[in-house]
Amino acid sequence: MSAITILGLGPGSPALLTRQAWEVLSQAPEIWVRTAQHPTLEGLPASVQVHAFDDLYERLPSFPQVYEAIVERVLHLGKRPQGVIYAVPGHPYVAEATAPEIVRRARQEGIPVHLVEGLSFLEPVFTALGVDPFPRLSLEDALTLGGLHVPDFPPDSPALITQIYDRHTASEVKLTLSAVYPDEHPVKLVHAAGTE
Structure with a gap:
């Protein structure tokens, strides 16, 4: 059928x-x-x-x-x-x-x-970071975020930025984030969460 x-x-x-x-x-x-x-x-x-x-x-x-x-x-x-x-x-x-x-x-x-349904990438990322996403986590797509002049989430809110898959995308996201965050603002990179 x-x-x-x-x-x-x-x-x-x-x-x-x-x-x-x-x-x-x-x-x-x-x-x-x-x-x-x-x-x-x-x-x-x-x-x-x-x-x-x-x-x-x-x-x-x-x-x-x-x-x-x-x-x-x-x-x-x-x-x-x-x-x-x-x-x-x-x-x-x-x-x-x-x-x-x-x-x-x-x-x-x-x-x-x-x-x-399948387990998304989010659960292994939260495990890798050791965080509970509630109540304030912002989920952001790098392709969208990289096209903005300033981030569209509150700067005092933690953000998970997905789909940073190449240097160009990372550079675009960095430029957007630098509008509100200093260069030395801490970030964590999670790669291949849930693949082991």
Whole structure:
């Protein structure tokens, strides 16, 4: 039956897959992943054929164009008699542009959608930092923050800035933060949380 299953792969360690995700993956002949650059894939059952959308990242000039192309392909695959399992890093609704749009569009087109939640990257980051995010943590996306003149969160509030994936993005974020913080303001860098 035509359907789309969107599955969260967790933050990186196969040990952090949910039981539900493992059961779905154990029975799947194939899955489609947003990117093959995710350590959880190494721990999948050998019987699962993995297809990735990495070619779109290489071919298209911007993330919005990549995400739109992925959405279109997943919707097309979901219309097949066997449907599609689309797996994303972390949780389908945490820092993930494609999953919410696939759900919205699939519902418009009458394609059933099943969500399999995954542990997001946030929990391992909080563990690595030894902090409880409540009550005041601001969650910020580096790509958005780097385009601002000043941060859009209170300067006395702790902030978790995600997706600093290259030097250019780090530089843009630093320029924005320097509008309100001195150069020697302490920061902590967390890399690859949840991958071990």
